[in-house]
Amino acid sequence: MDYQPRPDDVRFLLNAVLDAPARLQALAPFAEVDEALQSQVLEEAARFVGEVVAPINREGDEVGCRFDKGEVISPPGFSDAYQAFVDGGWPALSAATEDGGQGLPSVLEAVLYQWLSAANHGLTMAPGLLHGAYACIKHHGSDELKNRYLQKIATGEWLATMCLTEAHAGSDLGQVRTRAVPQADGSFRVSGSKIFISGGEHDLTPNIVHLVLCRLPDAPAGPKGLSLVLVPKLLPDGARNAVHCERIEEKMGLHGSPTCSMRFDNATGWLVGESGRGLAAMFVMMNSARLHVALQGIGLLDAAWQKADAYAAERRQMRAPGAVPASRGAEPADLIAEHPAIRRILDTQRAWIDGARTLAYRSALMLDVAAHDAESKARERAQRWCSLVTPVLKAACTHQAFHGASECLQVFGGHGYVREWGIEQIVRDARVTMIYEGTNEIQAIDLLVRKVLPDGGAAMSAVLLDLRDTLDASREADADVQRRLAQLRYLGTTIAMSAHANPVLPYEVADDYLRVVMLTMMAWAWARIEATDESTSAGHTGRVRAAAAFRRWVLPEFEMRLGIVKRACEGIALSHAAAAAEGVAR
Amino acid sequence: MDYQPRPDDVRFLLNAVLDAPARLQALAPFAEVDEALQSQVLEEAARFVGEVVAPINREGDEVGCRFDKGEVISPPGFSDAYQAFVDGGWPALSAATEDGGQGLPSVLEAVLYQWLSAANHGLTMAPGLLHGAYACIKHHGSDELKNRYLQKIATGEWLATMCLTEAHAGSDLGQVRTRAVPQADGSFRVSGSKIFISGGEHDLTPNIVHLVLCRLPDAPAGPKGLSLVLVPKLLPDGARNAVHCERIEEKMGLHGSPTCSMRFDNATGWLVGESGRGLAAMFVMMNSARLHVALQGIGLLDAAWQKADAYAAERRQMRAPGAVPASRGAEPADLIAEHPAIRRILDTQRAWIDGARTLAYRSALMLDVAAHDAESKARERAQRWCSLVTPVLKAACTHQAFHGASECLQVFGGHGYVREWGIEQIVRDARVTMIYEGTNEIQAIDLLVRKVLPDGGAAMSAVLLDLRDTLDASREADADVQRRLAQLRYLGTTIAMSAHANPVLPYEVADDYLRVVMLTMMAWAWARIEATDESTSAGHTGRVRAAAAFRRWVLPEFEMRLGIVKRACEGIALSHAAAAAEGVAR
Known part of the structure; x- marks a missing residue:
């Protein structure tokens, strides 16, 4: 039996308990988002999740992601389901309309993602980081980066990753060693290894945008020496950047989501936010x-x-x-x-x-x-x-x-x-x-x-x-x-x-x-x-x-x-x- | 890192806290089992578990048991390790000496099995039911059955199973439907399907002795209509009995132990204990x-x-x-x-x-x-x-x-x-x-x-x-x-x-x-x-x-x-x- 969202239950909590429709309509951007519209979004989300996302969950676990010479092959059906997700406008649900989003409230997106995770945790990992990357670039990116990446990410046309963890630096990000060296043209060259990168490589979207926590030359030790650099899989001219997946982890579960070890070999990237403020740029999300x-x-x-x-x-x-004996028959x-x-x-x-x-x-x-x-x-x-x-x-x-x-x-x-x-x-x-x-x-x-x-x-x-x-x-x-x-x-x-x-x-x-x-x-x-x-x-x-x-x-x-x-x-x-x-x- | 038993810890609990050596020596069969002997058994058990059983645990999980046309192939190393277990006399640790056992106290066996499970739960499942089958046959079996099976089981030369669960009868054994029909020669013909049978089929021993919970003709409904019938994989004349493994389960874990669906097609067996007293015969263990x-x-x-x-x-x-700052270096x-x-x-x-x-x-x-x-x-x-x-x-x-x-x-x-x-x-x-x-x-x-x-x-x-x-x-x-x-x-x-x-x-x-x-x-x-x-x-x-x-x-x-x-x-x-x-x- 595949997971089936129940919008009625959710509506009771949102409308009766939390008075969400009225509270949302009191906010300027959502003045038009009345109860009927909210309800319609929920009904459509429930249908999409139940019909498209839930049925491929089991194969996502059993077949899982496969790794072959640097490429990651998604489980059966994942690529089509993700495309349907993009086509339906779901990744852009709460993104601003000027970025190609639908400008809907976070609370509707929360319900959507709860259902998506229930139906297929593995697939949901793919777009799960989109909004973080979106918020990060929107708040901290240069105009050039925004022009190049914001809409692609808001709409889910390109997926994104957060490259934080290294083998010796898990909870303790201050120990990160990946280096970024500034170039004359304003770009950076990034070198180092990252582990546990969800969706570091896959076949769901042509490009993948990595947000990489790294250290500039002469940066102080510890968390204050960290900067955030955007490293795309494909460079603006379409050339393949020097970032590669070396292997994917064998995990206890979540087999539908590739957990990648990534190697950056003088990969080209661009600073997001100020140097030394990498953690702050990340914490926005x-x-x-x-x-x-x-x-x-x-x-x-x-x-x-x-x-x-x-x-x-x-x-x-x-x-x-x-x-009750009567129930026995x-x-x-x-x-x-x-x-x-x-x-x-x-x-x-x-x-x-x-x-x-x-x-x-x-x-x-x-x-x-x-x-x-x-x-x-x-x-x-x-x-x-x-x-x-x-x-x-x-x-x-x-x-x-x-x-x-x-x-x-x-x-x-x-x-x-x-x-x-x-x-x-x-x-x-x-x-x-x-x-x-x-x-x-x-x-x-x-x-x-x-x-x-x-x-x-x-x-x-x-x-x-x-x-x-x-x-x-x-x-x-x-x-x-x-x-x-x-x-x-x-x-x-x-x-x-x-x-x-x-x-x-x-x-x-x-x-x-x-x-x-x-x-x-x-x-x-x-x-x-x-x-x-x-x-x-x-x-x-x-x-x-x-x-x-x-x-x-x-x-x-x-x-x-x-x-x-x-x-x-x-x-x-x-x-x-x-x-x-x-x-x-x- | 493989599991390594620590006999020192155990000795402290047995000797200082529980006063086990003195208590055991006060029991007639263990009068000679002094603290030095107990300690020696523990040291040898620790060595065996650490050196032979623990190192093959990982492959037991990753390769697991494989099923091929009715046969079960154990993970790499399991067969040799089990043979070493039998050769070392470990299955017979607490069995009576007259049955080929070592007549040692249950408490030493308890420590042994705790270590075995820690080192390799999958492999330990194989001999895990030996003592139950041994006790069951010893208390309830006819002399003929005892002569034929008791020593083989006590020494682990043949392994045993408990065939209880059916698809519709799990916690509720009263619903068991497998049937046993008495024959003129005093044997029974057993027909039915059992699921979740640990070690129902494997390549560790030539013969497998199944203890099968079933229902004789005209037996009353419910638990009081259950009898226990011994059904060997190989009949006394060496012929293959009509009991077969149809598949093994794909499980969350315990991949080193085959969980078998067994089919009995008019398989030959012999009653253990009285008819209608099957549950009682089982509960002895x-x-x-x-x-x-x-x-x-x-x-x-x-x-x-x-x-x-x-x-x-x-x-x-x-x-x-x-x-402590000094610990930091x-x-x-x-x-x-x-x-x-x-x-x-x-x-x-x-x-x-x-x-x-x-x-x-x-x-x-x-x-x-x-x-x-x-x-x-x-x-x-x-x-x-x-x-x-x-x-x-x-x-x-x-x-x-x-x-x-x-x-x-x-x-x-x-x-x-x-x-x-x-x-x-x-x-x-x-x-x-x-x-x-x-x-x-x-x-x-x-x-x-x-x-x-x-x-x-x-x-x-x-x-x-x-x-x-x-x-x-x-x-x-x-x-x-x-x-x-x-x-x-x-x-x-x-x-x-x-x-x-x-x-x-x-x-x-x-x-x-x-x-x-x-x-x-x-x-x-x-x-x-x-x-x-x-x-x-x-x-x-x-x-x-x-x-x-x-x-x-x-x-x-x-x-x-x-x-x-x-x-x-x-x-x-x-x-x-x-x-x-x-x-x-x-």
Whole structure:
């Protein structure tokens, strides 16, 4: 069974829970993008994903990408599907109309990419970096580079890569060694080796635009010596540039996407942005790229859930305790969907999917607000949300993608472990999302050490207070969320104080802190969902079960993680007090 | 880097923590098996596993088993390694000497199989079922069957299978349809199809002995109509029997072990045990088979940890907060082992490995005590432990194998997702252990619904009180364990009472209950480890870090799970009280 997007569910979250149509129409560029148009885009996207992209997922895994003398051959059907994607205008969905795009909101693109990832993670990797490259060139490229590359990239006619990692420089980009030497004509000659380059070589588009992190002569050591250079596979005169794929990796999954080792041999390129500001040029797209990975996670989890849900509604094994006898008929066994252990798995994953995508769609809305709201305060507030919530979603959604997909595999019993049902592919594909675009451990450090603590928790408090203002304390669920929001604000202060005594502590509790934030926000999302859900809304029954599963089996982790962080801080406080007491005694 | 067993660590747990040498020597058959002999067996096993079994693991995954016209071709080196295994007498380690075995304790075999699984899960599957088949035939086989098959199986000259699952009958064996029709000569003709048969066909031994769960004519429906029939690949006269492999599965992992679909076409076989008592004949080996799977889990986690630990001690990325500057030298970055997030992963997995294997080795000791102790009370007590603790270990150790190996993969960053380092293979291989020999959900139901509740928690209480008696309340750690043991006993009573009002409730909280049991037992194991660990013991420093990780990051799940179960029971109590109050009001 191939993945099938369900626009009804999404519409409920966008329209009823997030009030997206009205919020978007209040932004000048989207004044014409009314609910009917949004709905039409979603319907067409669902159809395209279900009919064109999903059916070739399995072969993408089984045949995979092949490497032959420097060339990469895509799996069967990928080239045609990508062309249809370009022809349909999907790569350019949120690109500006003056660049050949459709100028639609980020939030619609978020839904599209969640569905694409669910249907075919491997193929989706190809256009996945287009928007990052587009934003990077648009913000930092010279007019010449913009003229030459912006429209080709916006429309997906040419694909792009980000060439960052080297064998010895993964999370630690400051160690990058690839060199770029300036030439008299203003171009640069790039030499070095990059690894783990998604789509570094392929047969989907004639040209490939590489954005290469490298070091100019005499650049200082470390991250401040890095520059970004654009190196195309084909030079403007059509000649082949000196950049080549040396091999593709054998991976655990994601076989539909070639992970390339690239060699640059005095390849010709052009500086993007200022020299020494390479990381800054890249970071312009960090929030949208990380949100994109979070959406991959949600999509993959949804795909796994959809398979498991369908299987549980057909497979019969044993009598289920509590099953309604009337549902049995003459069958010798009950549906496994009626067994409590299976029900728990399905409802729990549903709780993650709907809670997480409510937050992810809200983040995409905030990207639109941050870019287009007329008021600077609103833009700032949206920017603050994106900065703080993006690492949380990236880590939590990808973690759940892998672990939740594994739970869904369990629904199949032994049948889940064999290729036939396609569920094990999702588990393998999902695993990489916990690693790329910054490992989940780095997301947690980014959140707590780089973003929450430096201002003493002020920005995070502001985000939490904004959330509090959306709640109605007369509702029990909302009051519960308010309590958790307050606990979370206090937790930030506690960590900040403990960090004075032990600067290592925040690194030790960063993962726990991130989980507390995610669970609080999920609780907020579910409170808002329940407040707006009508018995007539599409998917209502499933959400009622998911809401119960969330409170019963997901949310208890909140107290556990809170306790872990608090005890770590108390340990610091105690040893501090003991040291002080010892000082007095001495 | 291939897996390398570490006998020193094991000896510390066996000798210092579990007092295994003295306990074993107190059993009549092992009076001569002193500490020196045990140690010698472990050293030889470690050498064999490290030198012969581990080096062919990678090819076992990459080349895998191939299927060609009904034959299965093992991966390169597997046949020679298996022959060396047989020649070394390893399959017969715990088999009785009169059957050609070495008559050694189960606990040594447990260590051997943990190492084998760590080194090469695929190859280890081949002899993994020998002991089950041996025990089954020894307890239930006719003298004729024993004469014909017992020694061949004990020595591993012929391998064996368990043919249980059919396409529509997985967890629900009562639905098995394979038929066995009695013949005039006392034999049976077996017809039907079985799936997921590990080692159903291979080239490691000339003959393969299938133990087939099937249904005799006029047998009642359901589990009570099942019988066990022995069907050899080669008949006693050397002729090929009508049992054939139709295909092997394409799986997520475990490519070194062929998972076969078997067809029986009027194949000749002989009844093992009484007709209609097929499940009972199989269940004689259930505890040792499930403990075996738990040991696979611990072995795989240890293998993952060993790889990650070695990588973290070589790879450098970024400055680590809190790292000792002297350790840096001229290096531009610190070892990732010094980064708190990586340290946490490594120490937490170490905590699981040492805690879990202490419990698993104790279970294997109890198998020896249950079989050989002169006193019936001691045998009963040991049997009680095995019955209650085995499902806990099966579920918890295999869960941790997969999730912990995934954490270890994370230590490698992007390098963990590619085949090169071998860590992703462990994650894929480990996944199946959560499914076979009864899914982990079924283990939880087996524990709570079939074993704890029927006697109102009496047997479980007895096990917990036995554990309490080993503790010294004057030690803080021991007192903490005592408190948890008491909470766990009370929890059993609470669930039993709530189950009266809602019989479905135990099925809903079975997983949580199992986790509470495991965490309590792990706390007990770590308290005993710490009580006996000397600063001069091999591996002491790692255990000190692991003990801290256990308290800080593993044990908090105890309160979370306890809370989940309690709230479920309180919900029942509340609705019960409300119903009662309504009854009064009416």
